[in-house]
Amino acid sequence: MNFEDLNLSKELLRAIEDEGFTSPSEIQEKAIPTLLQGNVDFVGQAQTGTGKTAAFVLPLLSQIDFKSNEVQALILAPTRELANQVHEEIRKFGKNLDIRTLTVYGGTSYDKQINGLRKNRPQIVVGTTGRIMDLMKRGVLRLQNTKQLILDEADEMLNMGFLEDVQEILKALPVDRNIWMFSATMPKPIINLVNKEFKDPEILKIEKKSLSNADIEQKYFLIRPKHQMEALCRLLDYETDMYGIVFCKTKREVGEIGSELLTRGYKVDVLHGDLNQSQRDAAMKKFKSGYLSLLICTDVAARGIDVNNLTHVINFGFPQDMESYVHRIGRTGRAGTKGKAYTLIDPFQRGKLRYLERFVKTTLTPAKLPTVPQLKVALVNKELARMSNLVDSVMEKGDEFKVDETYDVFKESLQGLSKDQILKVLFSQKFRKDLRRYQDLGELDAKDTGEKRGGGRSFSGRSGGRDRKRGGRDARGGGRNNRSRTGGSRDRKQEDSGSKGSRRGASSTRKPRPRV
Ligand code: ADP
Ligand code: MG
Numbered sequence: 247m248n249f250e251d252l253n254l255s256k257e258l259l260r261a262i263e264d265e266g267f268t269s270p271s272e273i274q275e276k277a278i279p280t281l282l283q284g285n286v287d288f289v290g291q292a293q294t295g296t297g298k299t300a301a302f303v304l305p306l307l308s309q310i311d312f313k314s315n316e317v318q319a320l321i322l323a324p325t326r327e328l329a330n331q332v333h334e335e336i337r338k339f340g341k342n343l344d345i346r347t348l349t350v351y352g353g354t355s356y357d358k359q360i361n362g363l364r365k366n367r368p369q370i371v372v373g374t375t376g377r378i379m380d381l382m383k384r385g386v387l388r389l390q391n392t393k394q395l396i397l398d399e400a401d402e403m404l405n406m407g408f409l410e411d412v413q414e415i416l417k418a419l420p421v422d423r424n425i426w427m428f429s430a431t432m433p434k435p436i437i438n439l440v441n442k443e444f445k446d447p448e449i450l451k452i453e454k455k456s457l458s459n460a461d462i463e464q465k466y467f468l469i470r471p472k473h474q475m476e477a478l479c480r481l482l483d484y485e486t487d488m489y490g491i492v493f494c495k496t497k498r499e500v501g502e503i504g505s506e507l508l509t510r511g512y513k514v515d516v517l518h519g520d521l522n523q524s525q526r527d528a529a530m531k532k533f534k535s536g537y538l539s540l541l542i543c544t545d546v547a548a549r550g551i552d553v554n555n556l557t558h559v560i561n562f563g564f565p566q567d568m569e570s571y572v573h574r575i576g577r578t579g580r581a582g583t584k585g586k587a588y589t590l591i592d593p594f595q596r597g598k599l600r601y602l603e604r605f606v607k608t609t610l611t612p613a614k615l616p617t618v619p620q621l622k623v624a625l626v627n628k629e630l631a632r633m634s635n636l637v638d639s640v641m642e643k644g645d646e647f648k649v650d651e652t653y654d655v656f657k658e659s660l661q662g663l664s665k666d667q668i669l670k671v672l673f674s675q676k677f678r679k680d681l682r683r684y685q686d687l688g689e690l691d692a693k694d695t696g697e698k699r700g701g702g703r704s705f706s707g708r709s710g711g712r713d714r715k716r717g718g719r720d721a722r723g724g725g726r727n728n729r730s731r732t733g734g735s736r737d738r739k740q741e742d743s744g745s746k747g748s749r750r751g752a753s754s755t756r757k758p759r760p761r762v
Contacts, residue, residue: 252278257342258304265338271297273452274304280448281305281426287444288426292452295576298428299335302396306370307336309394312344315367317387319394320419322375322412324402326351332372332398345369350387352377360386375403375411382418389418400429400436409435416443461579464606465613466589466599473690474562474590475506476683477615480690481560481588482512482540483680484616484624490558490586491551492542493574495566503562504542514540517547545570553577561589564598568605588613593692614691618684625680 249262249270270278273292281288282305292298302321310318323329333349340347348368350359359377362368363386371378371387381387395416403409416425425444429436432451440447469477482488494500497518504516515529515538526547532538534553543551545565556578565571571589578585589610591599603609616624640647660668 247275252304253282254278254304254308258307258339261339261341262304264341267300271301273298273450274301276450276452277301278305280450282308284309285424287424287447289432289440289444289447289449290426290428290452291432291450292428292430294430296452299332299398300339302398302426302428303332303335303339306394306396307340307343307345310343310345310369312369314369316391317368317371317389318392319370319396320378320389320392320415321370321372321396321398322378322403322408322415323372323398324374324406324408326353326374328399328402329372329374336370336372347372349373350377350381352380356380356384360384363387375408375415378415379411382415389415390420392419393423395419395423395425397425397427397429400427400439401431401433404433404435409439412439413443462575462585462587464575464587464589464608464610466591466610467613467615468593468596468692468694469590469615469690470692471563471592473687473692474592475503476687477590477690478503478560478562479507479510479512480615480621480684482507483621483628485558485586486628488558489536489539490541490556490560491548491574491577492540492560492562493548493565493570494542494544494562497544499562500542500544500547507540507542512540513538514542517541517543517551519544519546521547545574548574548577551577555583556585557583558586558588561587563590563592564595564602568602571602572606593695596695612694615689617689621684622681625677625684629676 247270249259273290273296277290278301280286290298290301306319321332323332329349329351333347336347346366346368347370348362348366350373352374467477494503497520500516500518504514507514515532517526517529533541559575559578561574565574575587578587
């Protein structure tokens with residue numbers, strides 16, 4: 247379904263398009279037609295991140311009388327941040343309309359808000375309950391003609407103890423008001439409120455999305471830690487049109503991977519807890535605008551990201567807990583497109599896989615990295631795709647194609663070479679390093695030591711330790727490895743630091759090459 251099928255005005259459709267929304271989410275698809283009918287009480291339940299805000303903002307903007315100076319709609323939100331988010335959506339979707347909105351909340355001065363109410367004459371007021379009530383008591387916010395009340399994130403409102411306030415505010419509205427409510431969950435007190443205050447409400451519940459393979463292609467790659475960085479690059483090199491997040495467990499890992507990818511010429515940025523708000527905002531802005539196609543994040547930092555239309559989620563190793571895996575990969579595979587969730591797994595930790603699969607109730611498909619020949623072809627093809635506009639325009643303009651005056655110097659110096667020789671020079675200059683890197687490192691997939699050895703159980707504790715030792719022996723290929731038990735874990739440490747060493751070594755010898 248498209249937004250065009252939803253009977254929204256041209257002005258709204260234009261704003262939606264500018265926002266980059268291509269198709270409505272499930273709650274939008276189902277709620278918008280109902281709410282557009284008008285004169286309806288409504289309860290919409292859907293999990294966080296499913297687009298509930300636009301589900302009510304779009305029909306609300308469709309019913310506002312822009313000529314009127316009355317407060318026609320009141321939207322209650324549990325926190326200042328959420329109130330601001332709603333305000334922001336109204337601003338974005340209402341940008342082609344003559345709409346006036348005011349957002350009010352506690353903790354800031356009354357003057358500006360009171361002035362806003364008096365002078366701006368908002369048709370929509372968004373706010374937190376406490377400040378709304380204060381403004382009502384002061385007589386500056388009059389709601390006797392406010393026929394539309396919207397309760398956003400109602401379960402949060404309950405958690406914060408605001409339900410009584412809501413009932414108080416309801417008393418100030420006319421009897422023929424309509425209430426729309428949105429919530430991720432429906433605890434008892436909310437149901438009671440609905441029974442008491444709503445008139446014959448339409449109830450819409452969107453079932454929690456399961457993370458089945460129908461929506462998300464979940465694959466895992468067995469890669470030893472020292473090759474995981476290169477494996478990541480190979481996935482980035484091979485996949486096309488990637489718009490994704492690489493998840494790491496720690497801030498340090500995020501920093502390391504981010505700077506290594508930058509050194510290698512990938513356009514990426516990082517998000518983790520040590521960055522301040524403006525650094526985060528800057529990174530998010532670049533990512534959302536599409537300037538960056540990849541973010542490297544920790545789980546915590548990613549929680550604030552309201553981007554859900556990713557093509558890829560890449561897990562650099564297992565997440566700390568299984569719940570995080572679900573959150574991570576749930577950011578892809580939305581709105582009808584199949585997402586890709588790739589997990590790079592240290593073969594030593596192979597045993598955790600089954601635990602994860604049980605948790606997500608689905609199996610992850612074992613996958614191999616693209617082979618060296620495949621990577622080589624992809625590298626050349628990507629570059630050709632990047633050049634295609636230029637090639638087209640040279641073809642079209644022929645001798646008219648304008649280049650810099652210095653072109654003559656360049657041409658002169660290559661005069662003695664045949665066309666084929668010139669192409670060879672350019673090809674080598676462009677590709678030699680990467681082709682050689684693929685070639686030198688060869689295939690990186692680790693041998694699957696199988697589940698029996700890895701043990702299917704542990705996430706920590708004893709059998710986890712055993713996993714490592716066994717894996718260590720296998721990965722090293724027998725022979726010289728007749729060491730004691732403790733020796734096994736020492737080996738592993740060496741391997742880890744070896745991996746960092748090789749990363750650093752690699753980066754210092756490699757020149758940056760810009761990629762998209
Ligand atoms: P909820 O209130 O259900 O938690 P939000 O309304 O905050 O969800 O939306 C979550 C994110 O999804 C926001 O960044 C929003 O811009 C985005 N979003 C909402 N609807 C769509 C859509 N149809 N297409 C693409 N992105 C959308
Ligand atoms: Mg919301």
